[in-house]
Amino acid sequence: MKAKKRKSLKSSQFGLPGSRKYPIDTRARAANAKARATQQVKKGNLSLSSAAKIKARANRRLKRSK
Numbered sequence: 381m382k383a384k385k386r387k388s389l390k391s392s393q394f395g396l397p398g399s400r401k402y403p404i405d406t407r408a409r410a411a412n413a414k415a416r417a418t419q420q421v422k423k424g425n426l427s428l429s430s431a432a433k434i435k436a437r438a439n440r441r442l443k444r445s446k
Contacts, residue, residue: 381403381409386400386403389403389405393405395413395417395433395434395435395437395438396430396433396434402416402417402434402438404437404438404441407441407442410437410438410439410441410442411438411442413434413437413438414434414435414438414439417430417431417434417435418431
């Protein structure tokens with residue numbers, strides 16, 4: 381995603397809105413956010429609670445767009 385597109389997204393379209401990480405504006409990005417969150421937990425770069433928040437927001441996005 382290019383910087384201009386990322387900047388145009390609302391904070392609510394991110395898995396972690398406060399830090400604007402893990403965009404979930406599309407189904408593909410929501411699924412990718414879940415995978416990246418799991419990956420970062422395994423590496424020790426992300427807490428389990430943050431990963432749970434990302435996954436919950438991504439799941440809501442995935443269910444909405446069926």
